[in-house]
Amino acid sequence: MTETGLPASIEAAWGVQRPARGPKRALSLARxxxxxxxxxxAEGLDGLSMSRVAAELGTSAMSxxxxxxxxxxxxxxxxxxxxxxxxxxxxxxDWRTALTELAWGCIRGYRAHPWTVRIPISGPPVTPxxxxxxxxxxxxxxxxxxxxxxxxxxxxxxxxxxxxDATLAHDIGAxxxxxxxxxxxxxxxxxxAEFPHLFAMLDTDVMTQDDHPDVEFAWSxxxxxxxxxxxxxxxxx
Amino acid sequence: MTETGLPASIEAAWGVQRPARGPKRALSLARxxxxxxxxxxAEGLDGLSMSRVAAELGTSAMSxxxxxxxxxxxxxxxxxxxxxxxxxxxxxxDWRTALTELAWGCIRGYRAHPWTVRIPISGPPVTPxxxxxxxxxxxxxxxxxxxxxxxxxxxxxxxxxxxxDATLAHDIGAxxxxxxxxxxxxxxxxxxAEFPHLFAMLDTDVMTQDDHPDVEFAWSxxxxxxxxxxxxxxxxx
DNA sequence: GCACTTCTGTTTACGTTATACGCAGCTGTA
DNA sequence: TACAGCTGCGTATAACGTAAACAGAAGTGC
Numbered sequence: 001m002t003e004t005g006l007p008a009s010i011e012a013a014w015g016v017q018r019p020a021r022g023p024k025r026a027l028s029l030a031r032x033x034x035x036x037x038x039x040x041x042a043e044g045l046d047g048l049s050m051s052r053v054a055a056e057l058g059t060s061a062m063s064x065x066x067x068x069x070x071x072x073x074x075x076x077x078x079x080x081x082x083x084x085x086x087x088x089x090x091x092x093x094d095w096r097t098a099l100t101e102l103a104w105g106c107i108r109g110y111r112a113h114p115w116t117v118r119i120p121i122s123g124p125p126v127t128p129x130x131x132x133x134x135x136x137x138x139x140x141x142x143x144x145x146x147x148x149x150x151x152x153x154x155x156x157x158x159x160x161x162x163x164x165d166a167t168l169a170h171d172i173g174a175x176x177x178x179x180x181x182x183x184x185x186x187x188x189x190x191x192x193a194e195f196p197h198l199f200a201m202l203d204t205d206v207m208t209q210d211d212h213p214d215v216e217f218a219w220s221x222x223x224x225x226x227x228x229x230x231x232x233x234x235x236x237x
Numbered sequence: 238m239t240e241t242g243l244p245a246s247i248e249a250a251w252g253v254q255r256p257a258r259g260p261k262r263a264l265s266l267a268r269x270x271x272x273x274x275x276x277x278x279a280e281g282l283d284g285l286s287m288s289r290v291a292a293e294l295g296t297s298a299m300s301x302x303x304x305x306x307x308x309x310x311x312x313x314x315x316x317x318x319x320x321x322x323x324x325x326x327x328x329x330x331d332w333r334t335a336l337t338e339l340a341w342g343c344i345r346g347y348r349a350h351p352w353t354v355r356i357p358i359s360g361p362p363v364t365p366x367x368x369x370x371x372x373x374x375x376x377x378x379x380x381x382x383x384x385x386x387x388x389x390x391x392x393x394x395x396x397x398x399x400x401x402d403a404t405l406a407h408d409i410g411a412x413x414x415x416x417x418x419x420x421x422x423x424x425x426x427x428x429x430a431e432f433p434h435l436f437a438m439l440d441t442d443v444m445t446q447d448d449h450p451d452v453e454f455a456w457s458x459x460x461x462x463x464x465x466x467x468x469x470x471x472x473x474x
Numbered sequence: 475g476c477a478c479t480t481c482t483g484t485t486t487a488c489g490t491t492a493t494a495c496g497c498a499g500c501t502g503t504a
Numbered sequence: 505t506a507c508a509g510c511t512g513c514g515t516a517t518a519a520c521g522t523a524a525a526c527a528g529a530a531g532t533g534c
Contacts, residue, residue: 005418006426014426026512049491062493063512071492120355121408124419124444131427131435138434148441150456157457160401161394168393171358182361185241189251190368197375198368206385207361219387220394227464259481260529286520299522300483308521 009073010126013080027057029067033077037113040078045115050074075119080127082109082116087132089140095232096225098140099154102133103162103221107214110166117167133159145235154228161224165217183207246310247363250317264294266304270314274350277315282352287311312356317364319346319353324369326377332469333462335377336391339370340399340458344451347403354404370396382472391465398461402454420444 012029035056040048050061050071068074086105089098110116125131137155146154183202192199201207241248245255249266272293277285287298287308294300305311323342326335347353362368374392383391420439429436438444 006422011426016426050493051491060513062514065493066511118357121404124409126419126422126426131423131432135432135435138438142434148438148443152438152443153453153456154460156405156453157398157401157460160405161397163404164394164397164401167358168397172361179361181242182363185243185363186368188241189243189248189253189363195368195372197379198372201375201385201389204385206389216390216393219390223391223394223464223468224461225464226467227460227462230463230467231460255481257481258479258531260483260531262481263483287522288520297484299485302522303482 006126007069007073009068009077012067013077013127027059027063027067029077031057032064032067032074033081036074036078037081040115041113045118048115072120072122076122076127079116079119080129082113083129083133084109087129087136089136093140095140095144096229099137099158099225100221102137102140103158103217105133106159106162107165107217110162111169114166114170117163117170144232146232150231157224161220162217165213165220169213179207243363244306244310246305246314249304250314250364262303264296264300264304266314268294269301269304269311270318273311273315274318277352278350282355285352309359313359313364316353316356317366319350320366320370321346324366324373326373330377332377332381333466336374336395336462337458339374339377340395340454342370343396343399344402344454347399348406351403351407354400354407381469383469387468394461398457399454402450402457406450 009029032053036048036053039052039056043052050064053074054061054064064074068077083106086102086109088105089101093101125134134155137158138151141151141154144151186198187202190198246266249255269290273285273290276289276293280289287301290311291298291301301311305314320343323339323346325342326338330338362371371392374395375388378388378391381388423435424439427435
């Protein structure tokens with residue numbers, strides 16, 4: 001904790017240096033975070049232990065605590081690192097295409113590093129890439145007649161939409177191979193009288209045959225943006 | 238694992254009995270789950286250990302493994318227990334009010350037991366209350382011209398919306414007391430030149446003064462339902 | 475009524491985890 | 505040059521989930 005009330009590692013991520021006394025530092029926060037991302041990519045979030053990350057860097061687990069005061073902080077920084085290029089928007093785009101690009105930027109990060117969704121959100125956004133994404137979203141919404149609160153709600157919902165899609169793709173899709181079994185299990189277990197619509201759904205190939213996940217997210221995103229567009233045009237009159 | 242390929246505890250939740258040999262069972266799955274919910278309510282998900290749940294019931298930790306083969310299964314059942322009354326819809330309601338009620342049913346569960354959002358989704362829905370909720374949603378959407386895939390996408394998005402709202406309310410709202418500090422911290426840390434819109438947002442009271450969370454969710458929900466209504470009327474011609 | 479089987483709760487133990495503590499040495503400043 | 509403070513590192517600790525083995529209880533078949 002420092003003057004800002006934020007953990008020192010977060011400040012370090014923003015480039016705040018600490019007084020340089022003592023021996024040269026053997027590691028850096030950036031190296032630790034990238035090593036942790038490598039481990040998580042290879043072995044998942046369950047395989048990510050401080051020892052494992054330290055082994056990747058050739059040091060001991062406790063050395064990392066010189067840079068990060070708890071594992072949660074490392075997770076927060078890992079989560080931020082994943083969204084390095086999620087905030088890039090083609091300049092001059094209207095709000096709808098800009099928001100679409102921002103949403104797909106999130107999806108890109110989630111698809112590349114699916115473990116990200118398992119990291120608990122530990123508070124309001126404070127890391128550089130997260131705030132860059134927020135800034136880009138606010139810039140895109142600046143010309144619209146939405147109130148400040150509505151802009152924030154819009155962006156919170158947008159990122160939540162992406163996170164939700166990634167969660168489903170990761171956790172349900174992981175067991176996607178047993179989807180045929182899934183339908184069979186439901187048919188055995190459910191009392192058909194109480195679940196008529198669900199039984200009808202099992203007969204279609206919707207449950208077993210998964211669409212390309214991008215199609216599903218694009219659909220959800222378009223529903224939301226349609227609703228938002230309706231509000232914007234209504235307020236523009 | 239049994240014939241359905243599902244864990245025995247899940248089948249037990251559906252009322253499948255096992256052959257009754259050996260001593261009388263001292264506990265029941267339902268008692269274990271409710272005890273675990275009590276513990277999680279009191280001490281959060283981090284404070285929920287098998288020993289802690291067992292202590293709540295006056296037995297030892299290993300006893301629980303006669304009913305649940307892993308902690309994850311217990312978590313799944315806890316998550317299901319929270320949504321006991323989320324699937325209740327006033328009969329005869331049109332699709333929009335029915336979906337609204339279903340969404341608020343989720344929110345009710347999340348608000349009462351915020352730790353639910355931290356439980357990872359371990360697969361497609363298989364527990365009774367989750368499937369009841371799904372069935373109610375499919376029933377509400379039955380009169381609409383949406384395709385089967387679109388109905389599923391709609392309900393997946395609806396539950397994701399609620400989950401997202403709960404996640405934000407829980408993780409960000411937990412640190413809500415330090416929200417004034419948050420704005421101050423950002424002002425200190427961010428380079429203003431790169432974050433003009435965010436700085437402007439900090440001057441409003443949107444970041445610090447949090448609305449009643451229900452307002453925010455209602456807004457998000459209405460945006461989505463507006464977009465869905467547009468699609469439905471377009472398809473109805 | 476009795477052996478056998480099956481299921482019960484419990485005990486013990488193991489492997490991992492995050493991380494608190496303490497030490498020895500390096501380095502920038504006075 | 506002295507020293508204060510920070511460095512990396514090894515060790516130690518407490519808690520966790522759960523595998524394996526065990527003694528006893530309750531049904532089943534003869």
